[in-house]
Amino acid sequence: MFVRSLFVVLALAVGTSARADFIYLAVGDSSAFGETDRTRNPSNGDRGYVAPFADFLGSRLGARPAVINTAINGETSRSFFTGKVSDRASTDGITLNSRYAPFAPAYAITQRDYMNAMIDGALAQGRDIKFVTVQLGANDLSNVGDDPNFLALPPGAQAQVVGQTIQTAAGNLSGLLADVRGRLPDADLYVIGYHNPYGGNPNHPLASLAAPALQGLNQAIGAVGSAYGAKFVNFYPVVLGRERELTLIDRYPADNINYVHLNDAGYAAVSRVLIDAAADSPQLPAVPAPPAVVLLALGAAGFGLRRLRKAA
DSSP states (O other), rough: OOOHHHHHHHHHHHHSSSSOOOEEEEEEEEHHTTSSOSSSOSSSSOOOTTTHHEEEEHHHHOOOEEEEEOOOOTTTTTHHOOGGGGSSSSSSSHHHBBGGGGGGTTTTOOOOHHHHHHHHHHHHHEEEEEEEEEOOOOOHHHHHHHHHHHSSSOHHHHHHHHHHHHHHHHHHHHHHHHHHHHTTTSSEEEEEEEGGGGOOOTTTHHHHHHHHHHHHHHHHHHHHHHTTTEEEEEOOHHTTTHHHHHBOOTEEEEEETTGGSSSHHHHHHHHHHHHHHHHTTTTSSSOOOOOOOHHHHHHHHHHHHHHHHOOO
16 A cells, blocks of 8 residues: 555656656755755755756757766665665755655655666656666765774775675665666666775875775776666766865864765766766767768868968
8 A cells, every 4th residue: 555655746846847748857865965064955856966967968969868866965875775764874864865755754765766766657657767867885884984984994904895785785786776777678777986085185093994995985886787787977087186175074173974075066066977988978969060060161261361470
């Protein structure tokens, strides 16, 4: 009974999205949600890198796709399936995404159930989900780093815990992508790697551990994505060396949640990498070549300029 009611509610939610026959679905955590410092919530998640990517898709498709962002602040690869607050890296995430408001105050739904019901509802309405981005896994590492016992471990034991965490996250991500690919076999699927905010504060206790941990996670994300025909889009090199410019690191020194996020400039920068990755998508019409008359005019102008230069 609950599942049936859930489908009805979410089918209506699809129907109230900005109308377009094609949809862009974003899935994941606070980075996918476009979070900065929690001052702009609740939000439907049409922001961060999601908004400029949707704008780009609209510029190529002739109309902006409807955006469905199911991301939840603090979501881990485990809580994606369980929905348990205790499995998340922060407790308030589900209350910040306005898409989950119909389920308040209990929020008795996992992101996986919400995502799948939204997909099923869209397909039942004959609407095509052409593009999907997935960014999930960094909060698995965050939970490890926030454990006071972790920093007390010797380096070898720390490396082992991080490796096991990445392996678990990769397995969960595989389950997520299997859901998406099973329902949307022809969609353009993008898996997104993470930036390292701690590069902007070398004195942070996690600074020396974060770089290899996030690089290992990103490598796992790319490998799992490849198994499901997804493109890997890596935000790490975009932010590297520009952490203080593009993230909130050290803006909230007593807050171990908000300062890891990108700022507005950071989201703008990483969105360009995602856009570049989609530029040759078969889902998008090819950029038309200049008409022959334009090429002829350009050639004539160049010829005339060369003659003027010689005359001079």
